[in-house]
Amino acid sequence: MENKKSTLDFPAMNIKISGIPLPIYLAFTIITGVSIAVKWLPSGMIGALLVMMILGGLFNIIGNNLPIVKTFLGGGAIVCIFASAALVYSGLISEDIVENVDQFMNKTGFLNFYIAALITGSILGMDRSLLLKAAVRFLPVALCAMSLAILSVGVVGTLVGYGFVDAVMYVAIPMMGGGMGAGVVPLSSMYAEALHTDSAAIISRMIPASTLGNVMAIVGAGLLAKLGDIKPGLTGNGLLMRNHNSEMSEKNNSSVSLEELGIGMITAMVFFLMGVIINKFVPAVHSYAWMIILVAVSKGGGFIPAKFEDSARQWSQFVMKNWTSALLVGIGISMIDLGAVVKAVSPMYLLLVFVVVGSVSVGAGIGGHLVGFYPVESAITAGLCTTNMGGTGDIAVLSAAKRMELLPFAQIATRICGALILIVASILTQILF
Template structure:
């Protein structure tokens, strides 16, 4: 029952003299080798029973140990179900179900209220999405070849820019055909989809629009927000389909590597990034993890001083660390091990907590107006397809280039996690952050200027 998207093959067991075991203990050991995600089956059933008992008694605790148990069980349960649904599993079913099933259950009061309350409080209080992004961004960048890293960051802006322009044109035309109007489609549908999420996209966009038009900001955000959620859903489906394409056409993908490297160094680095084998000790892995946290905290200081979002500042800082060889290879390896741990063990629990606490089902459903749906699908597909073909022309791996472009229509950092989970390419997180954060900021700025000039209602 192992969830393939996140679990690595188990290493061979060490050869040693085994203690004499009873038939009952042998059966238990065999059951322990069956897993739901990362959880041995007997442990899974025990935790499931305990969580259910405490929830229905109204005694579920919000302490971190209990919350880890709840999120791990919830996340890997949804992922396992999604992996086993035909057709859906070909388009990222594990991530789709982990994102939207809990949201549906919360909206229809099918999860115990005490559990929902504690998960929501824990998720909002800890904001551990940023810990996840820190581990993934720092670990993936430090695992890269320096030359490939620099070339990738320079080249990715070409398919990203081309895709954004093409998506604006196609989305505007399709919206006009559907009766929304050309400029209204661009400003009220296409731009919100590419704005970079909620906190750094939809909210500043709604404030800018409301000020330009003299309208209520609350009503404006209510109009924009559902479109952002649906755009993220379309991007998840597109990237799940791209992942399936990559499995049938391996010549089109670098399996998380953005571009080929003729010298073979990038390929070696990529194998190292995916590997679960390491010869470093626990202290060095911990040193790699705290190095990433220090870089993020430094990014928060930059945010306080100049207003650059902390994840973006962190991105620039860790690239500088890599380019200037500021940390030794052992620390880089430690950061890689932490990165692999978060990808394997934390991705689905994080998606589950986000779905319960931060993904409003009714707002997603509110976007299901036919004209909006068609326009959003056309926008995201154009953005993704342009990334595929332009990336191919620039000798990048087209599937990876398309996935990064699709992240431009993601729901901020959370959306990047969702999209890259469906694509099974978490190594692209640094480039996804460029598409979401920087691309979104540019999009929002230009859109507010355009709205102030044209005042489209």
């Protein structure tokens, strides 16, 4: 009997994007592209998520195979963000698609849905003793590193003629405020009130610092990951604490059931809801921070049944595996303004932003080493994650470093340290302005 090749037995079928053979993936891409061109793409969740997942898969595999990008710049993560932002900047993605993705990411709450899953699963999947030991050391390391960065940029700003006050108040503080909504917006109102001026002029000075800081933090995360590959003794490959036998994801190979995924999803959403409820009574502390505290206390006190802990961890892994690239595309489309980045680029400005990012990462790396952390993981979380754009920046930085399991610590750096920066800024406006 003559052997015949299967119709699917082609070399291209061995190349897979998001688990889908290349020819089929390209067919899906063409269908989506034509639907966009003739404006037949559904609005809402289906249209937004489909565009994000299609572009995310393509950009991720491209970035993970570009020689310099994959080695030094974070691979697929950075391509997902900036390639999609470039499509918006060039007009290749229409305004209605941008609005739909922005609506889905922010107002519909996909970003919150993603972050809730990762925070809950990451913390509940940790070893309890690791959580307790790391938490009490992490915040002091981050705060000391931020103080070093603020002082350093002030000194450099004075030397290059930018000014100590301007370098601190318009470069360092906006970069460390916890992102756009939680940092730059309230800071601009605070400055405007102190200076008796319009907040629009203030925010236009702050956005480039926040955006460029986010870019450099992402690139820095890729470089630190490469440093860990070259110097294995400096990294725990996703573990923060040295000399700790347990791993955060010690049950990665355990089986998962559909029921457990549902339990994990509900658990994550309930913890997020509780964080939102407490935020209503104590609005000075972000709801993400309250959620971290609630999950950490529940884990540390042993209040969560083992099945719920494992279900939350499995759900976070499902979300991370399937939607990280899509989320990064959503960040690029809806939250990265390449125009503002381009306008702000000047040698002096880039130097000041680099001083902040470099100082905080070096300070966090050294400080982390002194308290028993791996320097690479400490530099990424207690350092770089204080200079990115909030929760989205945390995801981008950790994706570039391939250390998504560190998201709870990244969120501590972003939310709690960001809130403290706002308090410091309110004091400095009275002293320096």
